[in-house]
Amino acid sequence: MVKNLNIGVIGVGTVGASVIKILEENKEVICARAGVDIKVKKGVVKNLNKSRSVSIPLSTDIEDIINDKEIDVVVELMGGINEAYEVAKKTLQNKKALVTANKAMLAYHRYELQQIAGNIPIGFEASVCGGIPIIKALKDGLSANHILSLRGILNGTSNYILTQMIQNNQDFCSALQLAQHLGYAEADPSLDINGGDAGHKLLILASLAYGIDAKPQDILIEGIESINGDDIEFANEFGYAIKLLGIAKKQNNEIELRVHPAMIDKNKMIAKVEGVMNGISVIGDRVGETLYYGAGAGGEATASAVISDLIEIARGKSSLMLGFERSPQINLKPKENIQSRYYFRLSVDDKSGVLAQITSILTQNDISISTFLQKEIKQKNIAKILFSTHTTTERAIKNTIAELKKLESIIKEPYIIRIEDE
Structure with a gap:
C-alpha cells in the first residue's frame, strides 16, 4: 500500500480552499480512515495575485498538475462545462484518478467520462447536494x-x-x-x-x-x-x-x-x-x-464530499462511475405524456361569460376542475381565478394554455404549478 496519496487541486476558490484546510486540520482522522496520508501537492488558480489562505504552491497552468507524474488524483473545482471536460479527459488519459464537484459538466458528459475512465476511479459525490451522501x-x-x-x-x-x-x-x-x-x-x-x-x-x-x-x-x-x-x-x-x-x-x-x-x-x-x-x-x-x-452547498459541506471521494480512492475502492452502463431497455418518457394534477392562476376581465369560456376550453381538452378559488383584487374589472385540476397530461395542459391565451378576456399569461399527490 502507498504511504501517500498526492493530489492536485484545479480551482482554489471557496471549496478548494476548504478541501485544503480540512485535509490539514483533520489530518489525523482522515489518515486513519484512508489508511494513507493524503497530501495536496499543488493548486492551479486563474489569478496568482488574489489573496488565498492556503500554504501550497500555486500555478496558473493546468498542465503543471495534469503532467506531474507524482500527482495521483486531480480534484477539479474550476466550474464550467467545456474546459472542465477537456481537463477531466486529459486527467483520465494520463491515468490519474479524478474527483469533481462539477454537476454542469457531468450533466452533459458523464457517460463519455465513464467510457474514457475504464477502471480509473472518478469521484463525484460533491456534484449533487454537497454534504448529503x-x-x-x-x-x-x-x-x-x-x-x-x-x-x-x-x-x-x-x-x-x-x-x-x-x-x-x-x-x-x-x-x-x-x-x-x-x-x-x-x-x-x-x-x-x-x-x-x-x-x-x-x-x-x-x-x-x-x-x-x-x-x-x-x-x-x-x-x-x-x-x-x-x-x-x-x-x-x-x-x-x-x-x-x-x-x-x-x-x-x-x-x-x-x-x-x-x-x-x-x-x-x-x-x-x-x-x-x-x-x-x-x-x-x-x-x-x-x-x-x-x-446542499457551502465550502465545507462540499469539501467534505470531495474528501470522502479521496478517502475511497486511497482505500483502493473502485467501481464503474455510474454504477452500470447505459441501459438500452430504458427510455425517457416524452414530456407531453407526463401526467399530473395542475394548479392554474388566471387574471381575467371581471364580466359575465368569462368563466363559461374558460370552462369550455377545459372541457374540450378533457380537463376537469378539482378545487376552485376566486379572489377579489383592488383593480377594477379584473378577477383572479385560481383552481386545480384532476389528473391530466402535459399535452392537454399546453393545448389549454394556448387556447386560453387567444381569449381577449385573459389579461396576463396563464400560470401553472404541478401538484404532486403521491
Missing part, C-alpha cells in the same frame, strides 16, 4: 433495489427563497435580494432560480438510478421566478407547500424526469425541508422510502 446511497446502499421514484429539493438557494416567501410573506424579488445579501445566491442567480442547477443534479441521479443518458434539453425544466402570493395563498388554503422539486419516476421501461415548482402535501417529510437545506426522498422496491437531508 446521495451518490454513495444510490451506488452502494440501495444497489439491491429497483428505484421506483426519486423526489428531491436539490437547490438550496431556491428553497431559501420559497421559504422566505411562504413564512415571511416576502415577494420573489425581495427574497432573492436577501439570499444574495446572505451569500446564498450568486450575483447572477439564473441557474438556481430557473431550475437549471437542479436539472443538472437530477440527470446525474437518474444515471445512477436508471442508467439513462438524458441531457438538460431533453427534460422538462422550469423555475420559481413567476410564483407569487396568490399561489402561496392557494397552497395554504388546500394544505400544500410549494417546493422546487427534481422528480424521477419509473413505470415499466419509461423514466419520467422533470424539474419544476410543485405543490406537495404539507405533512410529507420533504415538505418540511426549509431554508437552504436539501432533501431527497428515494423509494426502492425492497427498502421502501428513504430520506436524505442536509446542507
